[in-house]
Amino acid sequence: MNAELFVFIIFAVAALAGAVALVTARNPVYSAMGLLLTMLSMAVFYVLMDAHFVAVVQVIIYAGAVMTLFLFVIMLIGVDRSEDNEEKIPFQRQIVAILGGGLILLLLVAGHGAWVVRDTGLAKVGTIEEISDALFGSWMLPFEATILLLTIAAVGSVALARYEGIVRQVPGPASAVRVPDVEPAEPEAGGER
């Protein structure tokens, strides 16, 4: 048993365990920790596949920035409201199990013929030099497009965060009064209408 196979098996188990924790944990913080485990295992896989720069990006952006953002929002929203177990769609779990199992089976059977099953010996090492040569060469236009995308996302999230309500013209005093458009607490309908 060589070292690569050994590392792969360990971190494949870790990634699967993290995914299971993400899907099954009741507490959202535990879900986030499971996702973190999966993302760090993926970084290890990238290192195994000589994609060093992508591995660094994975750790810094995903495991660092994105998961921190998730944990902040979990902190903001609160973890104490556990989901109720009742399902509105009958047999939801069973349907998901059948669909998921079928999809896994389909993917593995369909992929078995197409996936690479031997070492091609073509591998390139993903150093920063290689990546930047391609990024600022043939991938220049998509790279520029991400600037636009990130700007739109930043502006959009700031606009959402600062949104306070619609300014409505209220008859009477000749000034626009800011009316917070929080709906009056609607009486909870007892069930389906």
Added chain:
Amino acid sequence: MTVTAGWYMALAAVLFVMGGAGLLLRKNALIMFMCIELMLNSVNLTFVAAGHALGSIDGQLAALFVVVVAAAEVTVGLAIIVMVFRKRSTASVDELSGMKG
């Protein structure tokens, strides 16, 4: 016995389906969002594995672009979730049925 790209792709397929199952099962909007992240991550793994097997750097670049798009998506999505929580004080998607006919 060497680890080939097919192994990574099989693992990525399993992780993708688990993310999709979580998306269908859970009701907390945050956890559904994290399941989407898991699916994007598994696709990244497939990209890098294919690029590794084909001797091309483009797989890693595609993975980088997916990371960028996912970061932008997380920013906007979390802002929307926080705003919905401020207005309706719930993050459960079952409660957010205001648009049903």
